[in-house]
Structures are given as C-alpha cells and as structure tokens.
Amino acid sequence: MLLELAIGDAYGAGFEYVDSALIRKHNDLSRYVRHPRHNIHRGAYTDDTQMTLAIAEAIVSGEPWTSAMLAQRFVEAFQRDPREGYAGGFYRFLQQVRDGEQFLQEIRPDSDKSGAAMRAAPIGIYPTPQQVIERCTIQAALTHNTRDGIDAAIAAALMTHYFLYHLGPKKALGTFLEEQVGGHNWSTPWSGKVGSKGWMSVRAAITALINSESMSELLKACIDFSGDVDTVATIALAAGSCSSELAQDLPTHLIEKLENGSYGRDYIRELDERLLALRV
Structure with missing residues (x-):
C-alpha cells in the first residue's frame, strides 16, 4: 500500500497542474518527470506521502489515537525530513511550530481541500467501517x-478498507462509499481536470x-x-494495491528510481509490512 502510493505521488508530482500537452507527451510510465516549475527532484515524493x-x-505504534499524538507525528515527520510539496502556508506553518502542542494551538483547521484525504489510506487497515x-x-x-474535508478523507480510507477486507467488486466501490459517506455521488464518473477540493x-x-485493469x-x-493528479494517484494507487482485480504491474524502474534516503523506498517497504500485518 505505502510503496505504491509513494510511487503514485512521486510520478504524479511531475504532472501536477501542468498543461495537457505535457501529459500527452510524457505520461507513458517510462520515467519520473521533473515538474517544469517546482523544485522537486525526479523520483522524490511530496507531502502526500x-x-x-x-x-x-x-x-503501528499502537499509541492512543488522539489529536495530540497525531499532531506530534505530523510535526516530527516534517522536522526529520523537511521537503517541498506542501501548500505554501502550511509549509511555513510546519517550519515554525516546535511540537504537536503548538500545532494544535495555532493551526486553522478550516480547509476543505485534499490534505486530509491524501494521507488517509493506512486507516483502512482497521477491521470495521465504523x-x-x-x-x-x-x-x-x-x-x-x-464536512467536505472530513468526508473526502473518510472515503479515501474506506477505499483501502473495501479492498483489504474483500467487501465487494471494484465496480461497486462507489455505491459502497455512498452507503457509508453520503452526499457526494461517489459512484458518478469523474471527467476532466481535478481541482483542489478533496472530494x-x-x-x-x-x-x-x-475503469482500470492494472496498476500501470x-x-x-x-x-x-490533469490538475491535482499527484493526490489522485496517491489515493488510487493505495487502494488499487489492495485489490485482487488489478494486475500489480507497476514498472520496475519506477520502484527502483523512487527516492531511497532515510525515509525512502526501503523504509517505506518495511513500514508497509508492519502496517499490513495488522490486518485481521
């Protein structure tokens, strides 16, 4: 799950909000593409991952699931490995907060964009939708x-849950999500550019x-x-990696060229194993 979503994020980072002509020219999975405007290296993941x-x-820590614990985790993950890719205001916020306590005191939690959904996939490991x-x-x-920010995150987490626990065929995924998180027409096909809203x-x-038969x-x-495609790929590949209906055929070179520093490919694989071992 985690490795695949990191690949989706890193690959998608090169195409986020670029012209459609660039997508048509380079979206062939032959390599990671450097974004024409962003200072993100090829094969590097972003804030999504x-x-x-x-x-x-x-x-995997098993610690009590509290806002304070999660805020501290977010701050520590950024401080140990600062990287671009975050929204400008949130990036500056993370640069100046000392710890989770300050995070909670000073954050303005009123966004309806995709930040909560992009990071939600691992929560699908829990054994019940509730x-x-x-x-x-x-x-x-x-x-x-x-409402929109929370609903989008819940839907993203339930996508991985749906496949991890074999709750139905992928063609019925949207209907399942509508039963759990109403008000968003999850089963209605999307077309065109993807904007910044999480849903x-x-x-x-x-x-x-x-509509896909394989991960590639x-x-x-x-x-x-087009549009916010790194987030789309992060969410979709996390869920797709858990589906028995999709051929797991991501190109080897995308796996091998994914960044592999202290918190790169090898670390992600090990954490992935520990996470998936919790499935009941």
Whole structure:
C-alpha cells in the first residue's frame, strides 16, 4: 500500500497542474518527470506521502489515537525530513511550530481541500467501517475540520478498507462509499481536470480504479485527468494495491528510481509490512 502510493505521488508530482500537452507527451510510465516549475527532484515524493507515513507510524505504534499524538507525528515527520510539496502556508506553518502542542494551538483547521484525504489510506487497515470512520474523522479534523474535508478523507480510507477486507467488486466501490459517506455521488464518473477540493481527487480516483485493469493503467489514468493528479494517484494507487482485480504491474524502474534516503523506498517497504500485518 505505502510503496505504491509513494510511487503514485512521486510520478504524479511531475504532472501536477501542468498543461495537457505535457501529459500527452510524457505520461507513458517510462520515467519520473521533473515538474517544469517546482523544485522537486525526479523520483522524490511530496507531502502526500510524508503525511501518510506519519499516519502509518501512528497506527503501528499502537499509541492512543488522539489529536495530540497525531499532531506530534505530523510535526516530527516534517522536522526529520523537511521537503517541498506542501501548500505554501502550511509549509511555513510546519517550519515554525516546535511540537504537536503548538500545532494544535495555532493551526486553522478550516480547509476543505485534499490534505486530509491524501494521507488517509493506512486507516483502512482497521477491521470495521465504523473504526475507520471514527479514526479518520479525528485525523482529518486536525487540519480539515469541514464536512467536505472530513468526508473526502473518510472515503479515501474506506477505499483501502473495501479492498483489504474483500467487501465487494471494484465496480461497486462507489455505491459502497455512498452507503457509508453520503452526499457526494461517489459512484458518478469523474471527467476532466481535478481541482483542489478533496472530494474531487477521491471521485477521480474511484473512476480511475473502476475503469482500470492494472496498476500501470491506473497510474496513467490518474495523470490523464490533469490538475491535482499527484493526490489522485496517491489515493488510487493505495487502494488499487489492495485489490485482487488489478494486475500489480507497476514498472520496475519506477520502484527502483523512487527516492531511497532515510525515509525512502526501503523504509517505506518495511513500514508497509508492519502496517499490513495488522490486518485481521
């Protein structure tokens, strides 16, 4: 789960909000692409993956699931490995906060964008939808304490849960999500550019998943939407990696070229194993 979503994030980072012509030219999975404007190295993941790792570390730690614990995890993940990719205001905020306590005191948790959804996938490991919803609501409310922000995060977490626990075929994913998180037409196919709202990325990820037969096809489909495609790919590949209906065929060179520093590919693989071992 974590390795695949990091690949989706790193690959998608090169195409985030670029012209459609660049997507048509380079979205062939042959290599990681350097973004024409951002200072992110090819094969490097962004905030999507870094915050997801913080969530996964919190889960495997077994610590009480509290806002304070999660805020501290977010701060520590950034401080140990500062990187670009965060929204400008939140990046500056993380640069100046000392710890989780200050995070909670000073954060303005009123966003309805995709930040809470992009990091939610590991929460799908919990054995019931209700546990997923409860824990995802707590993590989302830290930064995205709006109905749309929280609902998008819950839907993203339930996507991985749906496949991890074999709750149905991928064609019925949208219907399942509508039963659990109403008001967003999750089963309605998405088309066109993906904007910054969390529900948009989730809707696009669902559409790409349902229409794809392999992980390679899925990754390309996520990028073809254009817009906030690294978030779409992060959400979709996390869920797709848990589905028995998708061929697990991501190109070897994308795996090998994913960054591999202290918190890169090898660390992600090890954390992935520990996370998935918790599935009941």
